[in-house]
Amino acid sequence: MTFADLGLSDELLRAVETAGYTEPTPIQAQAIPQVHMMKDLIAVAQTGTGKTASFVLPMIDILSHGRRRARMPRSLILEPTRELAMQVAENFEKYGANHDLKLALLIGGVQMGDQVRALDEGVDVLIATPGRLMDLFERGKILLTGCELLVIDEADRMLDMGFIPDIEFICEKLPTTRQTLLFSATMPGPIKKLADRFLTSPKYIEVARPATANINITQFKVAVTARKKQDVLRSLLLKEDVQTGIIFANRKTTVRDLNKNLRRLGFASGEIHGDMDQASRMAELALFKAGKINLLVASDVAARGLDIKGVSHVFNYDTPWHPDDYIHRIGRTGRAGATGRAFTFVAGEDAEAIANVEKLTGLKIPVFTLDDAAEQVETAPALPAAPAEVEKPAREDRPRRSEGRTRRGEQRRDQPRKAEAAAEERIRPEPPQEAPRAPAPERSQRVEPAPRRHYPADPPSLPGEWNGPVPGFLGISAL
Template sequence: MSFKNLNLINPIVRAVTEAGYSKPTEIQASAIPHILAGSDILGCAQTGTGKTAAFAMPILQLLKRQTPEHKSIRALILTPTRELAIQIEENFKIYSKYLPLSQLSIYGGVSAGAQLSALRKRVDILVATPGRLLDLVNQRYIDLSKIEIFVLDEADRMLDMGFVNDVKKVIQMLPKKKQTLFFSATMPESIKNLSETILNNPEKVTVNPVSSTAKNVQQSVYFVEKKDKTGLLINILQDKGQERSLVFTKTKHIANRLVEQLESTGIFAMAIHGNKSQTARQTALNDFKNSRINVLIATDIAARGIDIDELPNVINYELPNVPETYVHRIGRTGRAGAEGTAVSFCDDQERNDLKNIQKLIGFTMPVISFQK
């Protein structure tokens, strides 16, 4: 099946194809037709199954027809963490490359100045964490009265983090007539009860999470202080010599900084992330595939299109917050029966992430001692 088979318009198909998406995932194939038909959705799916694209692409298609009256925010995606908000916004940017639609993410933990400046311009799609959203709504910077599509993403994490009352407040501010897409990784009674209060005769979409790693990938972990990670990375890359290594970071900032730090030691590297143009990302990827560079540093959003035969090494400079993302990362090596290695760095703040990853994959990684 191709994306065209899902009745997605050419501008979206073109954008996702350029981003390296070859065919729809299970949840995309299941959810997109229902969303395009205007149905509410009750989805049970982990991050890492292609869930964001499953709602983002049809939302863009449904909003593509604009009129002069469309001056307010038309779609709201509510998500529990800053990291997810940024990632979802970057996804929308990729898929809307050839559409006249704008998106913005807002979240706490940073000054609201830049977010308020962006809100003064046209924003079609708003991605938000509950606290910052309610704060700006209460200050009358945001109007939710014209929302046409509402997405509640990672509902179980939202409740686990104590956002249930904030979520209910947001829902009360939305218009009665809207399309609602509800996604959760698990479906305990509390989540089912919440979904029943906000969904109208929903279509149910369920996919199994990715949870296994290839047996031919040798996995290991270093326990290392955050400040010592760069030195450890340099040592490992120097030992790898001419072998290609794909290095994962959480943020664009860290990816850019690592490129500079590695080059200062004579290791030439390139970064790919959401702020890079498609041309720059494709150039870096081609140079990596053709071994003109041996080190590529990537954020998860930009790495989705990386499909390289005989890639020997994946290095997790930072562990992902979502365990399934780890499975996707190390799945870049050990393809087609080839051997591969996956090395992870774990600092004190990432111990819980490591625990969750090992629980998911059912495997305790051997620890390699680190000496400065």
């Protein structure tokens, strides 16, 4: 089967051929005719099967007839993340190159003024995340009464992120006669309830069992310890001759540290995580798509929505906490019929997490041994070594704890005293110069004190004079 067999227009077929595609994937072959017939659709398909093109292509043909009006988009596509919204916008630009269609992208982290101006000029396709769309709707900047077609993409991810109430609110504001397409990798109860409420006699398509991994991806698990993860990753990057790869970690701090170490080792790597602003994320993705960096270290913010052609390898540096995230992580490779390889590092504490992954996928992931990579580790540039441990002295040579505490205590007590003494020494003034003293006389030359005089106890009284005894310290004679 070819795309021409699906009833696409000649202009659209030329754009598809220019993009390098000749045969539709199973989800595209089943979904495109249903969308062309204006039927509601529920499509359960794993990531990487080409489901984005399965609604983008027929939408372009449908919207090619009609005119746009200010603040009233003709169609609406809801996406859970900014990255996925941008990816869908790129698909519209690529496949709609031969059509006069205008689209607007409503996502957070972008100036709202530019988005409002685009809406005022009128758009055929509005691609939005629920949060930003709700914000503009409450401000009165957008009207949904003219929307003819609604796409809810990655519905299970919407459920995980808590967007279902927003989606219900948006659906209530749309015309009841619209066409609704719902795409999801899994079909949990809340999503089925949502579909029953807002879709009318939908056509149900399932191209693979829910939560199964792409058969084009060769999967391995690697037993490692937490301290050896970087060495094992370096070995695999060299052994596998990775051309383009994505490395997933559970924590943003791990993403940053790992990217720094890879760059220090000479790898062309970049990073993307939730702490980065939208402009920085877009810049890193642009470098990765352009081939200026061939390794992208990412948190789960990038696990969904990245459709980058030619990703040959995915490395789960950390085993994902949720088994659904495993499916979406490794789905970045093996896309559009290509093959890929996925390696998951499993430490001792990850036993339960990897067991949940194998239970969900129904696949016993084979163990990858690193014997063949031993030489690679030896010849590869070494990672920054940890500080060497100081050899401990024998027990009899070690100071007793009490002695060590005593000496340390004395040192602590002496430190302020020494500091005070040094300060006092710096500020103490110079003592005044004393005049030279005369040499003391020799013992033989010393003058003997005069004999103490004795006065009569009761001297004669004189008129007007002191008639009492004269104290000896006055040193005067009695009258």
